[in-house]
Amino acid sequence: MAQIIELSSRSSQTVDRSQWTAVIPAAGKGSRLGVSLPKILYPVLERPILDWLLDILRPVCEHFIFVLSPSGQAVVEPLLKTRLGETYSVVIQEYPTGMGDAVLLTTTMIKTPYTLVIWGDQVALQPATVLACAAEHQARSNVVLTLPTVIKKNAYIHFERDVTGKITTVLQHRENEIHTEFGENDCGLFLFSTKELFKVLAIAKQEGIGVGKSTGEFIVRFPSSCTRLPQPQKNVVWSLNCIPHN
Numbered sequence: 001m002a003q004i005i006e007l008s009s010r011s012s013q014t015v016d017r018s019q020w021t022a023v024i025p026a027a028g029k030g031s032r033l034g035v036s037l038p039k040i041l042y043p044v045l046e047r048p049i050l051d052w053l054l055d056i057l058r059p060v061c062e063h064f065i066f067v068l069s070p071s072g073q074a075v076v077e078p079l080l081k082t083r084l085g086e087t088y089s090v091v092i093q094e095y096p097t098g099m100g101d102a103v104l105l106t107t108t109m110i111k112t113p114y115t116l117v118i119w120g121d122q123v124a125l126q127p128a129t130v131l132a133c134a135a136e137h138q139a140r141s142n143v144v145l146t147l148p149t150v151i152k153k154n155a156y157i158h159f160e161r162d163v164t165g166k167i168t169t170v171l172q173h174r175e176n177e178i179h180t181e182f183g184e185n186d187c188g189l190f191l192f193s194t195k196e197l198f199k200v201l202a203i204a205k206q207e208g209i210g211v212g213k214s215t216g217e218f219i220v221r222f223p224s225s226c227t228r229l230p231q232p233q234k235n236v237v238w239s240l241n242c243i244p245h246n
Contacts (some may be wrong), residue, residue: 022064067092130189149184150184171183
């Protein structure tokens with residue numbers, strides 16, 4: 001059963017960085033933003049999204065895996081070498097077949113017991129949020145997934161739960177599945193026990209679970225044994241997907 005924990009109560013805990021690998025699916029293009037660069041290089045307050053992500057992730061993770069498009073690798077990897085030295089790896093996602101597929105590409109590359117997945121356009125997450133989530137996950141041996149969520153208007157994602165708090169369905173705005181004014185939205189941050197992450201993804205892929213009806217993309221579905229940390233800061237879920245485009 002899912003357990004809900006107040007985020008503020010975990011902010012003082014420490015994290016062992018050597019136990020964590022960050023996976024950053026970043027194969028998206030910036031075409032909707034009117035730029036030819038990969039979305040992860042889009043400038044926000046005169047800094048590329050990549051730099052904001054590294055500020056968030058460095059206190060928690062010792063190694064970083066970026067899932068890039070073939071065209072994006074040429075422009076992103078030189079920046080990774082400058083900023084991360086030998087602590088990163090790159091895997092190529094040939095076609096945009098979904099976040100689930102992007103994460104699955106890293107299956108044989110992760111050696112740490114814990115894996116942090118963060119979407120490559122999340123620019124408003126606070127380092128304290130990531131630290132608190134990682135500390136909580138690392139402290140609990142029986143948890144498969146830890147994620148911060150927020151109740152917001154016009155949610156991009158909505159988690160439906162039963163009376164016990166268990167997540168029963170994951171609805172997506174882009175699949176035209178959300179029909180309520182407010183929803184429980186994720187923050188683009190998911191912290192997994194590595195073995196369980198790839199076990200769940202492999203089974204879902206094999207059985208055809210989690211493929212969007214409209215997009216045809218394979219997305220990450222969530223197990224019931226997870227910890228939810230409610231996030232009090234509404235702007236933490238701001239990403240480039242939240243920007244309306246004409």
